[in-house]
Amino acid sequence: MEEVKIGLLGFGTVGTGVFELLEKNRELIKERIGLVPVIKKILVRDLKKSRNTQVNPELFTTSFEEILEDPEISIVCELIGGISPAKDYVLRALQKGKEVVTANKAILAEYGDEIWGEALKNGRFLGFEASVGGGIPIIKTLREALIGNEIKSIVGIVNGTTNYILTKMLEENMDFREALKEAQKKGYAEADPTLDINGMDAAHKIAILASLSFGSFIKSSQVYVEGIEDIDLMDLTFAKNFGYIIKLLAYAIKQKNYIEVRVHPTLIPENHVLASIRLNYNAFYLTGDFVGDVLLYGLGAGKEPTASAVVSDIITAIEFSYFRKKPFIKYPLTFSQKSYKIRSMDEVEFKYYFRFSALDKPGVLSKISGVLGKYNISIASVVQIGRQKKKQAVPIVMLTHEAKEKNVAKALEEIDNLEVVSAPTKKYRIMDF
Ligand code: NAP
Ligand code: HSE
Numbered sequence: 001m002e003e004v005k006i007g008l009l010g011f012g013t014v015g016t017g018v019f020e021l022l023e024k025n026r027e028l029i030k031e032r033i034g035l036v037p038v039i040k041k042i043l044v045r046d047l048k049k050s051r052n053t054q055v056n057p058e059l060f061t062t063s064f065e066e067i068l069e070d071p072e073i074s075i076v077c078e079l080i081g082g083i084s085p086a087k088d089y090v091l092r093a094l095q096k097g098k099e100v101v102t103a104n105k106a107i108l109a110e111y112g113d114e115i116w117g118e119a120l121k122n123g124r125f126l127g128f129e130a131s132v133g134g135g136i137p138i139i140k141t142l143r144e145a146l147i148g149n150e151i152k153s154i155v156g157i158v159n160g161t162t163n164y165i166l167t168k169m170l171e172e173n174m175d176f177r178e179a180l181k182e183a184q185k186k187g188y189a190e191a192d193p194t195l196d197i198n199g200m201d202a203a204h205k206i207a208i209l210a211s212l213s214f215g216s217f218i219k220s221s222q223v224y225v226e227g228i229e230d231i232d233l234m235d236l237t238f239a240k241n242f243g244y245i246i247k248l249l250a251y252a253i254k255q256k257n258y259i260e261v262r263v264h265p266t267l268i269p270e271n272h273v274l275a276s277i278r279l280n281y282n283a284f285y286l287t288g289d290f291v292g293d294v295l296l297y298g299l300g301a302g303k304e305p306t307a308s309a310v311v312s313d314i315i316t317a318i319e320f321s322y323f324r325k326k327p328f329i330k331y332p333l334t335f336s337q338k339s340y341k342i343r344s345m346d347e348v349e350f351k352y353y354f355r356f357s358a359l360d361k362p363g364v365l366s367k368i369s370g371v372l373g374k375y376n377i378s379i380a381s382v383v384q385i386g387r388q389k390k391k392q393a394v395p396i397v398m399l400t401h402e403a404k405e406k407n408v409a410k411a412l413e414e415i416d417n418l419e420v421v422s423a424p425t426k427k428y429r430i431m432d433f
Contacts (some may be wrong), residue, residue: 001030001034001035001036002035003035003036003037003038004035004036004037004038004074004075004318004321004322005038005040005070005072005073005074005075006038006039006040006073006074006075006076007040007041007042007067007068007070007073007075007076007077007248008039008041008042008043008075008077008079009043009067009076009077009078009079009080009086009089009205009209010043010079010080010081011042011044011051011053011060011063011079012054012079012080012081012191013045013187013302013303013306013317014079014103014303014306014307014310015042015077015079016051016052016075017037017303017304017310018055018079018307018311018314019039019053019055020043020053020303020307021203021304021307021308022037022038022057022311022314022329023037024197025404025415029074029311029315033315033318033319034324035318035381037075037258037311037314037318039059039243040070040072041059041070042055042059042060042063042431043059043060043061043062043063043065043067043072043080044060044061044062044065045297046062047060048063054413056344060141060252062282064085064089065091065200067163068089068092068093068096068098072097074098074099074100074321075099075100075314075317075318075321076089076090076093076098076099076100076101077100077101077102077314078090078092078093078100078101078102078103078104079102079103079104079152079310080104080175081103081104081106081191082104082106082191082192083106083107083110084140085106086101086104086106086110086128086300087107087111087115087339090102090104090107090115091115091118093115094115094118094119094122094126095118095122097122097124099124099125099126099127099317099318099320099321100124100125100126100129100317100382101116101126101127101128101130101308101313101314101317101340102126102127102130102131102312103130103131103216103309103310104128104130104131104209104305105128105131105132105204106195106204106220107193108131108204108208109204109207109208109220110129110201110204110219110220110221110360112207112208112211112217112219113217116217116348117412119198120374120377120382123421125316125317125320125321126377127310127312127313127314127316127317128313129309129310129312130311130313131204131205131208132158132205132208132209132274132312133156133158133205133282133284133296133298133300134160134282134298134299134300134301134302134305134306134309134311135299135304135305135306135308135309136282136283136284136296136297136298136299136305136309137309137312138284138298139208139212139347140312140373142209142212143418144214145293146286146288146291147378148290149288149289149290150253150254150288150289151213151214151286151287151288152253152287152288152289153252153253153254153286153287153353154206154209154210154213154250154251154252154253154284154285154286154287155249155250155252155253155284155285155286155431156209156249156250156274156282156283156284156285156286157204157247157248157249157250157274157277157281157282157283157300158190158202158205158206158250158282158284158300159196159199159201159202159248159282159300160183160198160279160280160281160282160299160300160301160302160376161180161183161184161188161189161190161193161196161201161301162197162199162202162227162228162248162411162425163199163247163248163277163280163281163282163300164179164182164183164186164280164301165179165180165183165197165228165277165280166228166231166236166246166247166248167171167278167279168182168279169231170236170237170240170246171243173251174232176231180193180197180363181192181359181403183196183280186280186302186304186391187301187302187303188280188301191426194377196227197223197227197229198227198229199225199226199227199228199264200225201219201264202225202248202250202263203220203223203225203263204220205217205250205262206229206252206262206263207220207222207223207225207261209250209252209284210223210252210259210261213252213254213286214252214259214338214340215338216338216339216340218261218340218342222261222342223261223262224261224262224263224264224265224345224361225262225263225264226263226264226265227248227263227265228248230263230426231246231265233306234395235353235355235426235428236353238269238353238355238383238395238397239267239353240372241383241429242267242353242381242383242397242399243269243270243274243371244267244268244269244270244275244353245267245268245270246264246265246266246267246268246428247266247268247274247277248265248266249263249264249265249266249268249274249431250262250263251263253365254340257334257341258340258341258342258343259340259341259342259343260342260348261342263349265326265428265429266428266429266430266431267302267428267429267430268431268433269431270432272286273295274431277297279303280299280300280301281297281298281299281300282297282298282299282300282301283295283297283298284296284297290355291335293340295354297393302321302401305395308374310370320346330369339415341403345405345408346404346405346406347367347405348404348405349402349403349404349408350402350403350405350430350432351380351399351400351401351402351403351428351429351430351432352377352398352399352400352403352427352428352429353397353398353399353426353427353428353429354397354398354399354412354425354427355362355395355396355397355398355426356368356395356396356397356398356415356421356424357393357394357395357421357422357423357425358393358394358396358420358421358422359391359392359393359395359420359422360384360392360393360394360422364396364420365382365384367395367418367420368396368398368418368421371411371414371415371418372400372415373411374402374410374411374414375403375407375408375411376404376405376407377396377400377401377403377407377411378400379399379400379401380398380400380401381398381399382396382397382398382399383396383397383398384396384397387411393422393423399430401411402432408427412425412427426427
């Protein structure tokens, strides 16, 4: 049976998974497509590194050119990560006439216009299913299943590492650093895990989804981002007592004249489906004008689920190259000339959770609520934990009604300067479904 030769760039968590899937399910794929995808070469950094997966050592190379110049290799699969040299390899592979599959959200969220443009110019397939949501077919859902819909909004848990950390902290009292270490060990985290915890990985992903959904290239630098690096078990617990679970949510919302793209920790009502997404699972809650609400749920990070997404793109790339389809607007993606105003965060209104650290003495609450009142922020409920010792700061937790972000920033600046307040106020937004 005819073989289709693939060049793999990278043999880490995802590269190994792709290799193992193609080995294990070779017969099944052969039966389904009548062709055999075969990995001919694997680019790595270090030839001496010991690998857990059994591979013919002759497949490994440290020369990208060896893969690029091999006329037999029709599909290049970039699983290195980061910007350089990954972006350069993807562009050169497209220019050389190879179909390209990548799991790299960073290059697409920062240079997507250039990369998608290059794929279009050369009439090549560019698959990026694994760049968002691990094994969940969110990209194919948007590119194919929902192509007839105007997408109104996508709200999701799009980072497995941070969801794993938040779950372990709340459910097992695990320390943040320990939970992160576990996520790294399990292969969920980025090579630089700062990108996970500071929200940038989620920003890359929501930028890609917003670009796809709204038809205008949105860069990750346009996304408002807050991560979970300052998250405190105390806030996870207080939120739970109020009936909320804190998750790192990513939002892409289209209104008539503007779009909102943002990533930040959010309090979700405990009974909402997104509150039940645990560990390295991801979920996308999207709304289209005809389909209505759709929920996609699955494993958002890790070797096997991500390999599943990459192989799905490899098969589409084979179909594309084998039958040499004409580049259709969705293959590869093109962008219209539409450009949207991105709504400034200052203008967005939320309900809020505040945790003040204040001295427990008469008049403190009225001072704080006086400042909130001045900025038109109305309180919905308050809990104060009693002091253990005199002059000790205590947490005062407040939930508010809707208020403008701009007003909240001004009010908290004033409150944090009060003599009775001993530490910066913690602030989280509440998702009102
Ligand atoms: P990884 O485990 O760090 O593996 C990276 C691989 O790339 C390694 O094999 C490394 O070679 C190779 N490499 C790095 N720099 C190189 C260079 N300059 N030249 C040649 N080879 C180089 O990364 P990963 O977790 O598999 O992630 C790969 C991509 O998939 C990233 O874009 C990531 O964001 C994305 N992704 C990951 C997941 C996940 O769950 N891990 C999920 C979805 C998407 P050596 O082995 O010799 O060091
Ligand atoms: N580091 C990413 C995450 C990998 O934790 O979600 C999947 O894209």
